[in-house]
Amino acid sequence: MAVAVDVVVLTLAPDGGDDGVPPLTPLVLAVRRDRDPFAGNWALPGGHVGLGEGLEAAVCRVLGEAGGQPAPGPRLTAPRHLEQLATFGAPGRDPRGRVVSVSYLALLPAPPPVAAGAAWHPALDPPALAFDHRDIVAAAVARLRSKLTYSTVAYGLLGEEFTLSDLQAVYEAVQARPLDKRNFRRKVLALGLLEETGEQRRGSHRPAQLYRFPPGLVVFDDVIA
Amino acid sequence: MAVAVDVVVLTLAPDGGDDGVPPLTPLVLAVRRDRDPFAGNWALPGGHVGLGEGLEAAVCRVLGEAGGQPAPGPRLTAPRHLEQLATFGAPGRDPRGRVVSVSYLALLPAPPPVAAGAAWHPALDPPALAFDHRDIVAAAVARLRSKLTYSTVAYGLLGEEFTLSDLQAVYEAVQARPLDKRNFRRKVLALGLLEETGEQRRGSHRPAQLYRFPPGLVVFDDVIA
DNA sequence: CCAAAAGTGTTGGGTCTACACCCATGT
DNA sequence: ACATGGGTGTAGACCCAACACTTTTGG
Numbered sequence: 001m002a003v004a005v006d007v008v009v010l011t012l013a014p015d016g017g018d019d020g021v022p023p024l025t026p027l028v029l030a031v032r033r034d035r036d037p038f039a040g041n042w043a044l045p046g047g048h049v050g051l052g053e054g055l056e057a058a059v060c061r062v063l064g065e066a067g068g069q070p071a072p073g074p075r076l077t078a079p080r081h082l083e084q085l086a087t088f089g090a091p092g093r094d095p096r097g098r099v100v101s102v103s104y105l106a107l108l109p110a111p112p113p114v115a116a117g118a119a120w121h122p123a124l125d126p127p128a129l130a131f132d133h134r135d136i137v138a139a140a141v142a143r144l145r146s147k148l149t150y151s152t153v154a155y156g157l158l159g160e161e162f163t164l165s166d167l168q169a170v171y172e173a174v175q176a177r178p179l180d181k182r183n184f185r186r187k188v189l190a191l192g193l194l195e196e197t198g199e200q201r202r203g204s205h206r207p208a209q210l211y212r213f214p215p216g217l218v219v220f221d222d223v224i225a
Numbered sequence: 226m227a228v229a230v231d232v233v234v235l236t237l238a239p240d241g242g243d244d245g246v247p248p249l250t251p252l253v254l255a256v257r258r259d260r261d262p263f264a265g266n267w268a269l270p271g272g273h274v275g276l277g278e279g280l281e282a283a284v285c286r287v288l289g290e291a292g293g294q295p296a297p298g299p300r301l302t303a304p305r306h307l308e309q310l311a312t313f314g315a316p317g318r319d320p321r322g323r324v325v326s327v328s329y330l331a332l333l334p335a336p337p338p339v340a341a342g343a344a345w346h347p348a349l350d351p352p353a354l355a356f357d358h359r360d361i362v363a364a365a366v367a368r369l370r371s372k373l374t375y376s377t378v379a380y381g382l383l384g385e386e387f388t389l390s391d392l393q394a395v396y397e398a399v400q401a402r403p404l405d406k407r408n409f410r411r412k413v414l415a416l417g418l419l420e421e422t423g424e425q426r427r428g429s430h431r432p433a434q435l436y437r438f439p440p441g442l443v444v445f446d447d448v449i450a
Numbered sequence: 451c452c453a454a455a456a457g458t459g460t461t462g463g464g465t466c467t468a469c470a471c472c473c474a475t476g477t
Numbered sequence: 478a479c480a481t482g483g484g485t486g487t488a489g490a491c492c493c494a495a496c497a498c499t500t501t502t503g504g
Contacts, residue, residue: 055325205481207483390456430455432456434457
């Protein structure tokens with residue numbers, strides 16, 4: 001029986017959106033299948049797990065295969081957050097034979113370049129996907145949404161340093177609803193999880209205080225093994 | 226590569242505790258291993274998944290193997306709640322070779338009789354368990370605790386009909402802390418998820434109104450497939 | 451009449467939401 | 478000067494925790 005991993009890589013469209021998508025749209029990475037079944041269709045990056053290979057090691061390998069030319073910015077192979085989602089193992093989910101797929105959620109602060117045949121798609125309204133991958137994406141988005149409210153996963157969608165407006169934008173993008181600025185700030189600062197860097201970000205407006213999650217801060221993780 | 230399922234079956238010790246454990250202690254089912262590795266040790270009920278067998282089907286089969294003589298009351302093979310927990314797949318977690326194990330949480334309203342070699346143990350302070358099964362039990366208890374607060378999983382630990390005191394006792398047992406009766410009642414009734422049966426339970430005290438979860442009510446389920 | 455569990459309200463403190471204006475900078 | 482995003486306080490509604498006594502039944 002084959003064991004595979006499938007990875008839902010989520011990120012947010014950058015401000016300087018060269019693509020057709022508006023800034024801060026949640027994006028999911030998909031690769032074009034070059035083999036049957038579903039040849040020509042989009043699918044989540046994934047692959048079989050090697051005999052001596054750990055599940056997360058397989059995820060990293062798969063991410064490496066989907067990555068593009070090295071570039072400044074976030075690397076696909078080093079997601080800022082990685083967690084196990086669920087395992088899909090219905091007989092018949094892969095027409096070739098029995099494959100049990102362990103799915104993972106990976107978060108990046110911005111979409112890095114990807115390999116030929118891979119592309120970013122709107123995660124909330126993805127194109128048709130092979131196998132049961134549409135369900136897996138839906139599970140990933142649901143998980144991200146719910147974890148935003150009780151954990152620090154947002155960390156995975158931000159760079160090391162960020163302004164409170166950046167953080168709020170992440171929440172608004174994932175939850176797809178506007179939030180009140182004053183209430184948002186009061187609440188997140190009251191949690192006491194953020195640390196001022198002392199630096200400011202400047203632009204053609206009043207400078208903004210930069211914050212970071214203190215080093216060593218761990219997202220509430222479900223069990224991964 | 227082998228795929229297995231391991232099941233954390235949780236229930237609560239009955240009032241007429243013939244065992245040494247106090248009533249309403251959370252219990253977990255374990256079976257004694259008769260083969261190496263870990264021969265003689267306690268382990269979670271589990272087993273390999275057949276080639277054409279669905280994951281949940283494998284869980285049911287495993288539960289059947291751990292069940293005892295048919296008796297009135299809950300049947301191990303028909304848990305009131307079943308959900309996927311997480312997948313444990315570190316190379317080396319089974320000394321015999323690579324086994325990826327999909328773990329499940331099953332809930333029962335009371336401990337049914339179990340097969341020879343199987344027994345109920347305190348779930349919050351379990352005995353030594355084979356493989357990484359102690360971690361799996363810990364994950365199950367954590368999941369149950371957190372889901373109690375935002376879902377109707379408690380359903381899985383109750384019979385069809387129950388009093389508000391029964392329900393409160395389940396919460397107190399799982400969370401291991403006392404709750405205020407008036408606040409508890411107000412809150413659960415305000416949710417509007419309970420339905421009066423119209424019947425009452427009688428004892429040597431004032432009769433208590435019986436409630437049920439309306440048929441068709443579904444626990445908020447994570448993805449299972 | 452006694453024991454046992456069922457049932458029932460109020461109050462104070464904290465938390466959430468809704469809401470509008472001034473500030474610091476770059477151009 | 479003006480445009481842009483950064484930053485700030487308050488008032489009402491709501492929610493939560495703490496708290497003790499009366500009721501109904503069986504024995």
